[in-house]
Amino acid sequence: MLIGFRNSICAVFLICLMPGSICSKELSYESCEIIANCIFSNRNYSLSERMEVWKELKSDCSTNGSYQEELLDYYLKNERFDEARSLIEKESLSNKKKNPEFLNILQKVSIFLNIQQGLYDKARSELSEYLKEERNLFEGYSLLGHLYFCESGDLGFSKKYLEESKRWYKKALRETENFSDIAKVYSELLIVSYFLKESHEEVLKNFEMAWKYNPNKVLLNASSCYFSVLSLLSKGDVDMAKHILDSQEKLGLGLEHKKLSIDARKAILKYEGK
Helix, strand or coil: CHHHHHHHHCHHHHHHHCCCCHHHCCCCHHHHHHHHHHHHCCCCCCHHHHHHHHHCCHHHHCCCCHHHHHHHHHHHHCCCHHHHHHHHHHHHHHCCCCCHHHHHHHHHHHHHHHHHCCCHHHHHHHHHHHHHCCCCHHHHHHHHHHHHHHHHHCCCCCHHHHHHHHHHHHHHHCCCCCHHHHHHHHHHHHHHHHHCCCCHHHHHHHHHHHHHHCHHHHHCCHHHHHHHHHHHHHCCCHHHHHHHHHHHHCCCCCHHHHHHHHHHHHHHHHHCCC
């Protein structure tokens, strides 16, 4: 099965796997990213099947950090947080004197994991160090927005914490001109707006901005899709709600997406009286 899978991905990957190919040597980060895109953009196979093929490139893409980045992303999408943390700890030790960009990625994912697991004080401490080191301000402010949003959830969606989350996300927007970054923040802001009980128009305004800059940033965010669908249904736009879910499901994403997609489908059926 994997042979057929390899041949169907793209010519770059097929050439890479041939004896004596460039894969017999260490690949650059950019080359690994091209191959990773070829593998993970093929939606005819499950995410776990695509990951099995990617694992065959471990020896070629480990040194530059590309292999570990994709593996971390896979663990996070499938809520395998213990494995993600174990990988971060291992790689942080082995990369202390090399590849500062990859260490930066490990630091961001570590903060994200602490937030996801409710270790807010630890995440706040790591974020303080991250910002002191004058790392990427956009990433730092975005993580602060995420931190306050998650913390608000543990406090019954405290308005104070939600407003703080919104403030940091707005600050993050001022630190980037990258369309994907902008879309990512708006996809988070629409969730914050929903829980702040702002109007559906306000939620959809954030949705429209995210969709305008990069639709995939909405589709890759399970909660953004879900709350966009609910707000669209409140305005009677069932066609767009279905379009979002259809587009999302074609991406073959992880567990959280599947759970919320089922709930969103139920909301549409209820709206249609079925």
